[in-house]
Amino acid sequence: MSVVDHNAIELPRISEAEVGDYLALLKPRVMSLVIFTALVGMAMAPGHFHPVLAITSLLCIAVGAGASGALNMALEGDIDAKMSRTANRPIPRGRITRPEAMAFGMTLAFFSVMTLGILVNWIAGSLLAFTIFFYVVIYTMGLKRWTAQNIVIGGAAGALPPVVAWAAVTGTVDVEPLLLFAIIFFWTPPHFWALALFRSDDYARAGIPMLPNVAGPDATRLQILLYTIVLIAVAAAPWALGYFDAVYGIVSLILGAGMLWLAIEVYRRREGTAANRATRRLFAFSILYLFALFAVLLAEVVVRAIAPVFIG
Numbered sequence: 510m511s512v513v514d515h516n517a518i519e520l521p522r523i524s525e526a527e528v529g530d531y532l533a534l535l536k537p538r539v540m541s542l543v544i545f546t547a548l549v550g551m552a553m554a555p556g557h558f559h560p561v562l563a564i565t566s567l568l569c570i571a572v573g574a575g576a577s578g579a580l581n582m583a584l585e586g587d588i589d590a591k592m593s594r595t596a597n598r599p600i601p602r603g604r605i606t607r608p609e610a611m612a613f614g615m616t617l618a619f620f621s622v623m624t625l626g627i628l629v630n631w632i633a634g635s636l637l638a639f640t641i642f643f644y645v646v647i648y649t650m651g652l653k654r655w656t657a658q659n660i661v662i663g664g665a666a667g668a669l670p671p672v673v674a675w676a677a678v679t680g681t682v683d684v685e686p687l688l689l690f691a692i693i694f695f696w697t698p699p700h701f702w703a704l705a706l707f708r709s710d711d712y713a714r715a716g717i718p719m720l721p722n723v724a725g726p727d728a729t730r731l732q733i734l735l736y737t738i739v740l741i742a743v744a745a746a747p748w749a750l751g752y753f754d755a756v757y758g759i760v761s762l763i764l765g766a767g768m769l770w771l772a773i774e775v776y777r778r779r780e781g782t783a784a785n786r787a788t789r790r791l792f793a794f795s796i797l798y799l800f801a802l803f804a805v806l807l808a809e810v811v812v813r814a815i816a817p818v819f820i821g
Contacts, residue, residue, distance in 0.1 A: 526609070530599040534582055534610055535575030542799070543574040543670045546693060549803045550671025550686050552810040554678035562629055566677035569625035570670055572617050573637045577644040577666070579614030583607050584649050592711040614645075625677065633677040640669040654716075657723040660705075664697030665690075688747050689803075695740040696799055699733045699772060703792040706730070706775070707785050730776045733791070737772040741765035744802060753809055760805045764798050 547570045551563060582589065582600055586607050589595035599605040605613075618641050626634025648663030656662075668690045675686035705712060705719040706729060712719040721729045744765055748758030771791040778787045 526599065526605045530604045531613060533599050534579040534605065534613060536578030536581075539578060539667075540571055540574045542796075543667075544571050545800065546689065546803055547571075547670040547674040549807045549810075550674035550689055551678055552807055553671075553685050553689075554675045556678060558678045562677070566625060566629050566633065566674060569621045569629075570637060570673055570677075572621040573625075573641055574670070576614045576617035576621060577641050579610050579617065580641075580645045581649045583610035583614060584645070585653075586610075588715045588717065591715040592708075594708060594711055625673075629677045630680045632680050632682075633673055636669065636673045636676050636682075640666055640673060643669075655718070657718045657720045659718070660701045660720075661698050664694050664701075667697060668693035684750075685747070685752055688743075688750075688752070689806075691743045691746070692740070692802065693799070695736055695743050696795065698736045699740065699768070700792065700795040700799075702729050702733050702736075703775065703788045703795065706788040707792075727779065730779065734772045734776045737768050741769060747806070753806065757805050757809055761802060764801055767794060768798055 544567060547567060551558070551566065582598060585595075586600040589598050590601040595601065600607060600610055618638075622634050622638045622641070625637050644663070644666035648659065648666055652659040652663050671689035671693070672682060672686040676682055702720055705721050706726060709719065709721040709726070713722050720732060724732075741762070744761045745758060747753045748755065748761065768791075771787070771794055774787040775784075775791050778784045
C-alpha cells in the first residue's frame with residue numbers, strides 16, 4: 510500500500526489577479542496620451558475614412574500601446590520592485606506573474622497588429638508592429654538599462670502613434686504626421702528628465718542609468734533647457750510651413766513660453782525645496798503642454814471641416 514505525500518505535490522498557482530490588475534498592466538495614463546495623439550493624426554489625414562475603420566484603428570493602436578506597457582512591466586518587474594513610484598504595480602505586488610504578463614502582452618500585440626493589418630491596411634499594421642518592437646526590444650530590453658540616452662532614442666516609440674493613425678487613413682506616410690512625430694519626440698526628454706531629477710534616488714536604487722545619475726543634475730538641467738528650445742521651434746513648424754493657421758502658431762508660442770520659463774527655472778534653481786518644486790512643476794506642465802497643443806491642432810481640423818457647411 511503506497512502512501513501519498515501531499516506536501517510533495519505542487520498545486521497549480523491560483524492567480525489573485527483581478528480585472529483592475531490587468532488594466533494596470535496596460536498603463537492607462539500613457540494609453541490615453543497615445544489615443545489622443547493618434548486621433549489628431551487621424552483627423553489631420555486627407556480623404557474620407559469610414560467611422561467603423563476609424564474606431565477600429567484607434568482601438569488597435571490603443572491595444573498595441575497597452576501590449577507594450579504589459580510587456581514592459583513583464584520585463585521590468587525587478588526594476589519596478591525597487592522603485593517607490595512603481596512598487597505598487599501588479600507584478601511587484603505579486604498579483605500577476607511575469608509569464609502571465611508576458612502572455613497577456615504578446616496576445617494583445619498579436620491581435621492588435623493583425624486586426625489593423627487585415628481590416629485597415631498593412632502599412633499601418635507594420636508601423637504598429639514596429640512601434641511595439643521598438644518600445645519592448647530596443648528601449649525596454651536594450652536602451653533603458655544601458656545608456657543615459659535611453660529616453661532620447663526610446664522616445665521614438667511614443668512619438669509614432671500619430672504616424673500609425675495617418676497611415677491607417679491614407680496608406681502612406683507624409684510630412685504632416687512626421688511633424689507630429691517630431692513634436693512628441695523632442696517633448697519626451699524634458700518631460701522625463703524632469704521626472705528623473707526628482708526621482709533620481711529611485712532610478713539609482715534600480716540601477717537605471719538616467720541622465721541625472723550618469724551626467725549629474727546640472728548637466729541634465731542644461732539638456733532640459735536645450736531640448737525645450739528645440740521643442741518650441743519644432744512645435745511652431747506646422748504653422749511656419751503653412752499647414753496650420755495663426756491661431757495654432759500663437760497658441761504654440763504661448764505654451765512654448767510657459768515651457769521655456771519653467772525650464773529656465775529648473776536650470777536656475779539647483780538645490781533644496783525650490784529645485785524640487787521647479788522640476789515637479791515642469792513635469793506637470795509638460796503633460797498639459799502636449800495635450801493642449803494637440804487639442805488646438807484637433808480644433809483647427811474640426812473648424813476647417815465644418816466651416817464650409819456654415820458658409821454654404
